[in-house]
Amino acid sequence: MTEKETILKAEARDLSFYYGQAKALKNISLPLYDKKVTALIGPSGCGKSTFLRCFNRMHDLYPNNHYEGEIVLHPDNVNVLSDKVDPIEVRMRISMVFQKPNPFPKSIYENVAYGLRVRGINKKSILDEKVEEALTNAALWNEAKDRLQDLAFNLSGGQQQRLCIARALAIDPEIMLFDEPTSALDPIATASIEELMDELKSRFSILIVTHNMQQAARVSDYTAFLYLGELIEYNETKKIFTNPDRKETEDYITGRFG
Amino acid sequence: MNTPSNRLAYKPLRHIKERIIEAGLFLAAFMSVATTFAIVAILVYESIPLFKVVSLWTFLTDTQWTPLFDDAHYGIMPLVAGTMVTTAVALAVAIPMGTIIAIYLSEFASHKVRESIKPVLELLGAVPTVVYGYFALIFVTPLLQKLMPELSGFNMLSAGLVMGIMIVPYVSSVSEDAMRAVPMHIREGSYAMGSTRFQTATRVVVPGAFSGIAAAYILGISRAVGETMIVAVAAGMQPNFTLNPLEPAATISSYIVQVALGDLPHGSIGYQTIFAAGLTLMLMTLVFNVIGYWLSRKFREVY
Ligand SMILES: Nc1ncnc2c1ncn2[C@@H]1O[C@H](COP(=O)(O)OP(=O)(O)OP(=O)(O)O)[C@@H](O)[C@H]1O
Ligand SMILES: [Mg+2]
Numbered sequence: 001m002t003e004k005e006t007i008l009k010a011e012a013r014d015l016s017f018y019y020g021q022a023k024a025l026k027n028i029s030l031p032l033y034d035k036k037v038t039a040l041i042g043p044s045g046c047g048k049s050t051f052l053r054c055f056n057r058m059h060d061l062y063p064n065n066h067y068e069g070e071i072v073l074h075p076d077n078v079n080v081l082s083d084k085v086d087p088i089e090v091r092m093r094i095s096m097v098f099q100k101p102n103p104f105p106k107s108i109y110e111n112v113a114y115g116l117r118v119r120g121i122n123k124k125s126i127l128d129e130k131v132e133e134a135l136t137n138a139a140l141w142n143e144a145k146d147r148l149q150d151l152a153f154n155l156s157g158g159q160q161q162r163l164c165i166a167r168a169l170a171i172d173p174e175i176m177l178f179d180e181p182t183s184a185l186d187p188i189a190t191a192s193i194e195e196l197m198d199e200l201k202s203r204f205s206i207l208i209v210t211h212n213m214q215q216a217a218r219v220s221d222y223t224a225f226l227y228l229g230e231l232i233e234y235n236e237t238k239k240i241f242t243n244p245d246r247k248e249t250e251d252y253i254t255g256r257f258g
Numbered sequence: 259m260n261t262p263s264n265r266l267a268y269k270p271l272r273h274i275k276e277r278i279i280e281a282g283l284f285l286a287a288f289m290s291v292a293t294t295f296a297i298v299a300i301l302v303y304e305s306i307p308l309f310k311v312v313s314l315w316t317f318l319t320d321t322q323w324t325p326l327f328d329d330a331h332y333g334i335m336p337l338v339a340g341t342m343v344t345t346a347v348a349l350a351v352a353i354p355m356g357t358i359i360a361i362y363l364s365e366f367a368s369h370k371v372r373e374s375i376k377p378v379l380e381l382l383g384a385v386p387t388v389v390y391g392y393f394a395l396i397f398v399t400p401l402l403q404k405l406m407p408e409l410s411g412f413n414m415l416s417a418g419l420v421m422g423i424m425i426v427p428y429v430s431s432v433s434e435d436a437m438r439a440v441p442m443h444i445r446e447g448s449y450a451m452g453s454t455r456f457q458t459a460t461r462v463v464v465p466g467a468f469s470g471i472a473a474a475y476i477l478g479i480s481r482a483v484g485e486t487m488i489v490a491v492a493a494g495m496q497p498n499f500t501l502n503p504l505e506p507a508a509t510i511s512s513y514i515v516q517v518a519l520g521d522l523p524h525g526s527i528g529y530q531t532i533f534a535a536g537l538t539l540m541l542m543t544l545v546f547n548v549i550g551y552w553l554s555r556k557f558r559e560v561y
Contacts, residue, residue, distance in 0.1 A: 102441075102443045118461075
C-alpha cells in the first residue's frame with residue numbers, strides 16, 4: 001500500500017458539527033480513500049457516530065443541528081454539506097449500515113429491493129438479479145434463497161445485519177458507512193462480516209466506527225482516533241497500532257485510558 | 259428479633275398482604291368480565307319470548323321489519339342493511355381521512371403543529387352525537403339536496419358522512435400512536451437508503467404500524483355500527499331493506515332507541531324485539547372485534 005495507489009474519494013475539511021449549541025465535532029479534517037477502509041476509534045461519546053452521520057447528512061432529519069466546514073466528495077469536488085446539494089442525492093450514493101440491525105417490516109426480498117424501488121426501478125428481472133447479487137455479496141444468499149418471501153424479522157441477528165448490508169449494497173454505493181456494525185453480534189457473525197468487508201473494499205470506500213481495537217487493526221487501512229470531538233491522530237493503521245505519534249492514542253489503544 | 263438463625267424465616271404477614279391485594283385486583287378485573295356476560299345473558303334471556311313466536315330462520319330471512327304493525331314481520335335484515343350502509347359511508351370518510359391525518363401528524367408535522375392540531379381533533383370526538391345528528395339533518399342534507407334534488411329529507415348518506423367525521427379522531431389518534439411507535443432507527447434506515455419522507459411514511463412506517471392501524475379501523479367500525487343518535491335523527495326511522503344510501507332507513511341501534519323511548523308495554527312481543535335486535539348488534543360488533551384481534555395478532559410488529 002503506497003501513496004501512489006490511493007485515490008481520494010472524499011475529505012472532511014475543517015468540519016465542525018453542533019447539536020443545538022453543543023459543539024460535538026471540532027474542526028476535523030480527514031481524507032477518505034477509494035477502495036480503502038478507514039476506521040474511527042475513540043472512547044464512547046467522542047463523536048464517532050456524529051462524524052459518520054455527517055457523510056450522509058443524517059443530522060438533517062432532526063431540527064436545530066448545523067454543520068460548519070465541508071465534506072468534499074470526489075471526483076465531483078462538491079461539498080455535500082452545501083445547501084445546494086440535495087441530501088437525498090447524497091444518500092443515494094453514500095449508504096449506511098447501523099449499529100443495531102434495522103430491517104424494514106417487509107420480506108427479505110423487498111428489504112434488499114427497497115433502495116432500487118425508491119429509485120424507481122421496479123422491473124422484476126432487474127430486481128431479481130440485483131437482489132441475488134447483493135445477497136451473495138453480503139454472504140446471505142445461501143441461507144436466504146429459499147425463504148426470500150419470509151419476513152425479515154424472522155432472521156437471526158447476524159443474518160439481519162447481513163441483510164442490512166445487502167440492502168445497502170444493492171444500490172451500488174460509492175462510500176459505505178458502518179456504525180459499529182458488529183457490536184450486537186456474536187464472534188462468528190462478526191468474523192463473517194469482517195471477512196465481507198475485506199471483499200467489499202475492492203468496490204468502494206468504507207468508513208467504519210468500531211470499539212473493537214482488534215477489529216480496527218484487522219479490517220482497516222487507515223485509522224483515526226477521536227477524542228472529545230477532536231481528531232487526535234490519523235495515520236495508516238499499521239502505524240497507529242505499532243507506533244502512534246500521540247500519547248493519548250497509545251493510551252487508548254493499549255487500554256490505559258483514564 | 260432477627261437473630262441470624264431466623265432471618266430467612268417465612269414472614270406470613272407479607273404473604274397475607276400480597277394475597278389481599280391480589281384478590282382486590284382480581285375482583286376489579288372480574289367485575290368487567292361479569293358485566294359483559296350479564297349483558298349477553300340478559301339479551302339472550304329476553305330474546306327467547308320473541309323466538310318462541312318467530313323462528314330464527316324467519317328472523318334472518320324475512321325482508322320486512324314491522325313488529326309494531328298489525329301485520330307484523332320480524333325480519334332483522336332491513337335493520338342490518340341500514341346499519342351496514344351507514345357504517346360503510348362513514349368508513350369511506352373516516353378511514354382515508356383518519357389515515358391521512360395520522361400520517362401527516364406522525365411523519366410530517368412539526369412538534370408545534372402536532373400539539374396544536376391534536377386537541378382540536380379530539381374535540382371532534384367530544385361533540386355530543388345528537389349535535390352531529392342535527393348538523394346532518396339541517397345542514398348537510400340541504401347541502402346535498404342542492405347537488406341531488408331528488409334526495410329525501412332523511413337519508414343514510416348524510417347521516418353516514420357526518421358519522422364519518424365524528425369517527426375521524428378515533429381512527430387518526432390510534433393510527434398515529436401506532437405509527438409513532440415505529441422505532442426511529444427503522445425510519446433512519448429508510449432515509450439512509452435515499453427515500454423521501456413520503457416514501458418512508460408509506461413504505462416503511464405504515465406497514466410497520468399495520469396492526470395498530472388495523473386496530474384503529476376496527477375501533478372506527480365498532481363506533482359506526484353502534485352509533486345511534488346521528489342515524490336516529492338524520493336517517494329517518496323507517497326500516498327499509500335497501501343498500502341505496504340515498505334512501506331513508508333505520509339501523510339496529512336507532513330502532514332500539516325508538517322502541518325503548520316509546521310506550522310499548524313491557525313483555526309485549528314488540529318490546530321483546532329490542533333485545534333480539536340488541537343481541538344482533540352485539541354479535542356484529544363481536545365479529546369485527548374478533549377480526550381486528552386476529553389481524554393485529556397476524557401482523558404484530560416484532561422489533
Ligand atoms: N441527538 C443528540 N443531541 C444532542 N447531543 C448529542 C446527540 N447525539 C449525540 N450527542 C452528543 O454528542 C457527543 C458525541 O456523540 P456520538 O454519539 O457521536 O458519540 P460516539 O463516539 O458515537 O459514542 P459511542 O461510542 O458511545 O457510540 C456526545 O457527547 C453525545 O452526548
Ligand atoms: Mg456511536
